[in-house]
Amino acid sequence: DAKTTQPNSMESNEEEPVHLPCNHSTISGTDYIHWYRQLPSQGPEYVIHGLTSNVNNRMASLAIAEDRKSSTLILHRATLRDAAVYYCILRRYNTDKLIFGTGTRLQVFP
Amino acid sequence: NAGVMQNPRHLVRRRGQEARLRCSPMKGHSHVYWYRQLPEEGLKFMVYLQKENIIDESGMPKERFSAEFPKEGPSILRIQQVVRGDSAAYFCASSPPTTGTYEQYFGPGTRLTVT
Numbered sequence: 001d002a003k004t005t006q007p008n009s010m011e012s013n014e015e016e017p018v019h020l021p022c023n024h025s026t027i028s029g030t031d032y033i034h035w036y037r038q039l040p041s042q043g044p045e046y047v048i049h050g051l052t053s054n055v056n057n058r059m060a061s062l063a064i065a066e067d068r069k070s071s072t073l074i075l076h077r078a079t080l081r082d083a084a085v086y087y088c089i090l091r092r093y094n095t096d097k098l099i100f101g102t103g104t105r106l107q108v109f110p
Numbered sequence: 111n112a113g114v115m116q117n118p119r120h121l122v123r124r125r126g127q128e129a130r131l132r133c134s135p136m137k138g139h140s141h142v143y144w145y146r147q148l149p150e151e152g153l154k155f156m157v158y159l160q161k162e163n164i165i166d167e168s169g170m171p172k173e174r175f176s177a178e179f180p181k182e183g184p185s186i187l188r189i190q191q192v193v194r195g196d197s198a199a200y201f202c203a204s205s206p207p208t209t210g211t212y213e214q215y216f217g218p219g220t221r222l223t224v225t
Contacts, residue, residue: 100152
């Protein structure tokens with residue numbers, strides 16, 4: 001399974017945009033880029049996923065580099081509720097399990 | 111539509127006892143996954159099941175652990191003769207019947223403490 005690299009932690013102030021980076025230099029053509037987050041004492045929660053093109057949904061945006069070796073999860077206006085561990089995961093098409101790394105712990109300050 | 115349900119939310123067992131963790135997937139979901147999160151660590155895949163079938167158990171410890179997803183009823187993760195190292199949060203996730211890149215929906219987890 002291709003590996004992802006994320007910073008251990010990041011900080012943001014409330015209502016500011018947050019850009020969470022992820023490197024995946026060994027990504028293959030059939031790997032989808034998934035993001036999940038885990039709030040304290042809760043199960044992981046799906047955020048967004050993409051293959052090649054940038055993606056937007058109600059929670060976040062996903063910007064994927066042209067060579068697909070990196071991606072960035074963008075929270076447009078951070079809230080206190082966005083404080084969580086964010087996991088960037090490569091998932092090969094038609095595979096089942098998610099391989100979680102250590103993720104990025106995001107702190108949001110009022 | 112209720113989310114993934116897990117029970118119990120907290121479970122305390124003495125060493126050597128059995129632990130049974132239950133997971134009810136979202137309505138219409140026939141794929142179930144179990145993950146384990148040891149204290150201060152990331153989540154590790156354990157097993158993937160469809161109704162009455164184990165599809166991938168590559169993350170299951172070879173001994174004492176078993177999982178099932180019967181035709182009727184919840185999925186069960188069973189740990190026999192628990193040891194202190196089994197203390198962890200166990201999360202269940204479910205997804206729709208079609209394969210592909212569909213997201214997994216996670217339950218709130220069962221926190222197992224072995225004393």
